[in-house]
Amino acid sequence: xxxxxxxxxxxxxxxxxxxxxxxxxxxxxxxxxxxxxxxxxxxxxxxxxxxxxxxxxxxxxxxxxxxxxxxxxxxxxxxxxxxxxxxxxxxxxxxxxxxxxxxxxxxxxxxxxxxxxxxxxxxxxxxxxxxxxxxxxxxxxxxxxxxxxxxxxxxxxxxxxxxxxxxxxxxxxxxxxxxxxxxxxxxxxxxxxxxxxxxxxxxxxxxxxxxxxxxxxxxxxxxxxxxxxxxxxxxxxxxxxxxxxxxxxxxxxxxxxxxxxxxxxxxxxxxxxxxxxxxxxxxxxxxxxxxxxxxxxxxxxxxxxxxxxxxxxxxxxxxxxxxxxxxxxxxxxxxxxxxxxxxxxxxxxxxxxxxxxxxxxxxxx
Numbered sequence: 562x563x564x565x566x567x568x569x570x571x572x573x574x575x576x577x578x579x580x581x582x583x584x585x586x587x588x589x590x591x592x593x594x595x596x597x598x599x600x601x602x603x604x605x606x607x608x609x610x611x612x613x614x615x616x617x618x619x620x621x622x623x624x625x626x627x628x629x630x631x632x633x634x635x636x637x638x639x640x641x642x643x644x645x646x647x648x649x650x651x652x653x654x655x656x657x658x659x660x661x662x663x664x665x666x667x668x669x670x671x672x673x674x675x676x677x678x679x680x681x682x683x684x685x686x687x688x689x690x691x692x693x694x695x696x697x698x699x700x701x702x703x704x705x706x707x708x709x710x711x712x713x714x715x716x717x718x719x720x721x722x723x724x725x726x727x728x729x730x731x732x733x734x735x736x737x738x739x740x741x742x743x744x745x746x747x748x749x750x751x752x753x754x755x756x757x758x759x760x761x762x763x764x765x766x767x768x769x770x771x772x773x774x775x776x777x778x779x780x781x782x783x784x785x786x787x788x789x790x791x792x793x794x795x796x797x798x799x800x801x802x803x804x805x806x807x808x809x810x811x812x813x814x815x816x817x818x819x820x821x822x823x824x825x826x827x828x829x830x831x832x833x834x835x836x837x838x839x840x841x842x843x844x845x846x847x848x849x850x851x852x853x854x855x856x857x858x859x860x861x862x863x864x865x866x867x868x869x870x871x872x873x874x875x876x877x878x879x880x881x882x883x884x885x886x887x888x889x890x891x892x893x894x895x896x897x898x899x900x901x902x903x904x905x906x907x908x909x910x911x912x913x914x915x916x917x918x919x920x921x922x923x924x925x926x
Contacts, residue, residue, distance in 0.1 A: 568598040568646035571916030572625040574606030584608040589914035661691045672697040677833035678855040679708040689713045702834035704856025726834045730843045737820035746821040751779040752824035754814045759787030767828040773800040786811040820844045824885045829853045849881045858875035862889035866901040
């Protein structure tokens with residue numbers, strides 16, 4: 562039987578949540594059953610060198626930006642004319658409109674993915690017009706699909722589906738065992754770790770303001786880089802927290818730090834399905850999360866698998882940290898960690914890959 566040709570499309574394969582999911586998926590799919598292609602706007606990034614042999618990795622030679630969309634569209638059209646996949650999958654929401662337009666021009670099957678909460682917008686009607694022309698809309702969580710229904714008025718239907726993100730627990734566990742160096746952790750201090758892109762929606766400023774309410778024996782480690790790096794460093798200095806708050810910059814292996822944290826904090830205002838929270842849970846680290854735009858209970862349940870506080874409220878975040886610092890709560894925290902470990906097992910790579918394979922088989926039969 563001739564193998565079905567599946568092509569995934571993303572901006573690049575730099576370290577990020579979307580890219581980690583794509584890496585797990587293309588490497589996990591049955592290569593005896595599918596001819597798998599990975600198309601990138603620019604063929605670069607840490608994950609691109611870890612793609613399994615036999616998977617074709619291609620680049621359009623154009624970096625993603627709004628200004629470059631017309632060039633991406635032209636090059637994508639030429640690539641698809643030449644390669645003609647049975648299913649084309651846009652794996653990043655920034656590429657969805659371009660993908661739908663080109664695939665409809667070529668009468669080609671197109672699936673589009675939504676990795677994050679979709680906000681209300683003045684362009685909602687226009688986006689809805691294009692998105693509803695896709696053959697399948699895939700959200701990474703119930704909260705993300707809810708945002709499509711509510712903010713884009715895309716009806717709930719058999720083509721508006723959920724395939725939740727996965728956690729590669731084996732890989733995360735292996736990396737977590739690597740040494741951190743630099744005297745981390747300091748066993749005399751309660752250590753709060755948070756990781757992600759340093760951008761406005763991740764709201765690391767909230768964590769810094771909460772740190773100002775905590776005792777001096779606490780330490781905050783922020784892992785990542787982004788456009789708000791300078792602002793956040795200045796904010797920490799403004800609150801007199803130079804000795805409490807540290808910035809590591811981008812880390813190819815954040816798990817070695819997360820594993821040694823006293824608690825992990827997700828202060829985001831908006832998330833799709835925050836894989837890093839699940840990864841922290843898989844490492845047995847107690848977790849605190851904002852009730853971000855999306856649907857928090859897709860991942861974490863207050864008082865059961867972790868602690869959920871009201872987003873944007875640094876007083877409540879400081880109170881949550883105090884809960885985990887209080888020795889009287891040891892048994893309750895232990896139960897949370899056990900419950901979180903059981904919850905994470907529902908997000909295995911194997912289950913994630915099988916869901917996509919069932920979707921392909923159903924659609925192509």
